Amino acid sequence: MDNRKTINSYKYGIEDFEEVSPFELVDTLMVRDRIEKTKSEFTEKEWKEIEAVDDELKSKGKLAHDHLMKIEYKTHKEPKENWWWHVGE
Numbered sequence: 001m002d003n004r005k006t007i008n009s010y011k012y013g014i015e016d017f018e019e020v021s022p023f024e025l026v027d028t029l030m031v032r033d034r035i036e037k038t039k040s041e042f043t044e045k046e047w048k049e050i051e052a053v054d055d056e057l058k059s060k061g062k063l064a065h066d067h068l069m070k071i072e073y074k075t076h077k078e079p080k081e082n083w084w085w086h087v088g089e
Helices: 003-015 022-037 044-059 061-069
Strands: none
Touching: 003 022, 003 044, 022 061, 044 061
């Protein structure tokens, strides 16, 4: 997946996660994992976009956590440094 598609996937997944299945939020958070693993491949401008989406996720933290709990997703198995899995806990 190229950088633009990856960023868009993350962005649109966070923008409307409340309207879709909690499993799709899991997929979106997995995209954020990929972004983190390949962070050196993103430009400064792309990182600003990612950080804006991160901020949106942080502002919706409790909602995201509650959405994941609908499927009893066990966020404790995700590393704490991957904060996006633990937002709203």
